[in-house]
Amino acid sequence: MDHLNKDLVQLDEILNQVQKQSSAYLNQLHNRPTTGKVNLQQEVTFHEKGRGTLGTLQYFNERFEPAMVASSGPRYWGFVTGGTTPAAIAGDWLSTIYDQNTQSGKGSGDISAIIEFETIKLLLSLFNLPKDFFGGFVTGATVSNFTCLGAARQWIGKQSGKDFAKDGVSGLIKVLSAMPHSSAVKSLAMLGIGSNNVTKINVLPGNREALDVTDLEDKIIALNGEPFILISSAGTVNTVDFDDFQAIQKLRKKYNFWWHIDAAFGGFAACSPKYKHLVAGWEQADSITVDCHKWLNVPYESAVFFLKEKHKLLQMETFQNANAAYLGNPLENFSYLNFLPENSRRLKALPTWFSLMSYGKSGYQQIVESNVANALLFAEFIQSNVVFEMLAPVRLNTVCFSLNDKSKVDEFLSRLNATGKVFLTATVYNGVKGIRAAFVNWRTSGADIKIATEEINKILTEL
Template sequence: MDKYLKSDLENINELLEKVKNNACTFLKDIDEIPTFSKDSKGYNNSQLNQEGLGGEKALEEFIERFYKGIVSSAGAKYFGFVTGGSTPAALMGDWLVSAFDQNASGRDNSSGTKIEEETINLLKQLFGLPQEYSGAFVTGATMANFVGLAIGRQWVANELGFDIAKNGMYNLPPIKIISAAPHSSILKSLSMLGMGRDNMHYIPSINGREAIDIKALENYLKQNNGTPCIVVASAGTVNTVDFDDLKQIRELKKKYNFFLHVDAAFGGFAACSPKYKKLMEGIDAADSITVDAHKWLNVPYDSAMQFTKHTKLQIQVFQNNAIYLGELSENPDFVHLTPENSRRLRALPAWFTLKAYGSNGYQEVVERNCSLAEVLSKKIEESKNFKLLADTRLNVVCFTINLGDHSATLEEIQQFLKIVNEDGRAFFTQTVYKGTPGIRAAISNWRTEEKDMEIAWEVLNKAYKFYLR
């Protein structure tokens, strides 16, 4: 055995203790660690050492060269994208995932797949989904959307008498995909699936909102003359967390022939709260659903779920025909349900956090985050420096800077956010809403409290004064 491998194996307890201490220091200091990396020094590529360094020296080099560039994106004042953190229990589970290193593909290989099955059932309870849905973990919302749309593609083809999984798309007419304000990952998935970004048919939104105009949708479906198609509904748009009316879309499914995919990446967590769960009414009409775990569930990155009513179609698409995997059973292994053959046990952090905090814990997180979004919205409404671009419906605030004589351009928003983010105490991202450049504040971290919003507000106003001087 290599001398460093042998030494590290003999000293694994001490090595992991050093790593634990480093991680604990990071978590203890997370409120003081910048949300934005300012120093790019030390990132030049190093050469591979022929003899290696051993685990302890490798850790020392990491600390010296890269640790200072690790940002507090898992902290309370990171409002970019829609980013959660990691609850303590989720972190416990994630550490065990790496230690156990299970391949969660075969149902009988270990208890790993049983953990995934149970976690999917816990999540169905959390979201109020009927038991008829099956589910599986994937790497993120993009891949969950990919899986859902792949199932939808197979459904459309079957309706037309084709089997894409066996014969490809060569003889299939273009598949129509219909939506009002799809997330960019939907378009990316269309590209990867060979359906093409340009085959997205955009339906008008309700005036002043991002939710789909149901009458316009029905008119389109009428004109489609029964040709099977895919409707992508939003359960929480990225700019304003707007929801398509799923109840009305459910009624349309009784009259028209379409596959309904619901992108509920983070908006699906509205179901956790009695105050907001009405937004999810009608979700039971979905043929496939995307929910992201590393957003509002607050588990480490690389975790999302896809749910579907069409497991047989899913198997048609993702079945892995390899002799060493055995015969396909009535209860297929996960290797036949997702794009991956080898799969990390990413369900375990979700299992830990769901068991640790339950539905009440997630109701509290969702409602607190939404309340803080309302706090920020009120500050903006009362401010002369900023103005809202849209009503705040859940946990995302969409706003812009007030420049008086003209609306801020995207370049001006970018310049302003550079000042904000380089402050290091809060982080925001740019957007464009209804053609107007603006700023998004996505509040989805379990740590975030009102004091954090006060600091963020101070940072925004300080940057505004600096920008105008």
């Protein structure tokens, strides 16, 4: 206990040093490498008496700190990786300090869920979604999709008088989708529905990734009235294409299905008057998933689900703690404990609450429109260079391209990422090896586009 007692006495100094180091990192984020170049060796011995926090901080800085890449920086365009706004950092730190297990808004102890309830309402307002959605925070797209599709699975069972949550899944659950994200497919595996149990819908012709509504209806008719789950996309990964939600809504009036929308980052189109038409009609869905650690720019492990209030019983039946009688009636004495996969949850809503309250609707409109402008600026460079080929038009915030000489794609991308100035990821689009740049960071500016394109021109000269 010697180190613990000493740490308690030195707590202010510990926090001061961490704060100084954090500020130094954030203030130099523009210059920090986007690719790790340190050869890390794992240590296999366990220090008998420990080092104390200040000693461990020094040890961390010697071994691991140099390997931390600028994944939250303005030129990390790989995957779809957001940054962290100052307000979100403040909220995240306070989440750790207060260390609430956020479950209830009127419990005998913790009542921090009130913050989560309020944050969900703020998000519904940000996305112009109606108040008949219920929501909560989870760790990311996988658990968010899992939560929504778990309720959808229960709905499917109820269509034939079965309770899948209590009795297990019986029979084949039909799932239709055109371009489901891997996290949704993974959720189907975890739910016992089956990752291979997806009937693929054709996409629209003309270099599109959006589902073909005519083909969707043909496949619905082939089901002969059997209920099913539809997974649709508000922004596909490669080209940010959107399914036609208004056309899908018309099908809802004719057929019986659960409509789920994966809007991990594309849902943020709703923040801008310029792009909100892309999600027109999405408010009619049964469930929607959105990642906050992407375009909302809060720290990792933050996503939300939105589920129609009318389905709350299905969700409770799926996730309730059946043996926790002391919690009372889950519908009368609400606790997220009975509506989400995790029994233990940190106050994930607080970084989002801080950021939304700090920057408002106009702040997020500016972030979205700035990122789209940067994507178009980068696409201009790609289109103007005869070495490159655009694989798809820029529909929102992602540039999907390749080299005309496909044999050099890997070498080009490897060299570019090795510069540490910018980071992009490889992809395959319509069977063609390509590269993808996704713009979701609030820090990214035209100056960053210039830095990246200068590095690209250097590499092209070398190749």
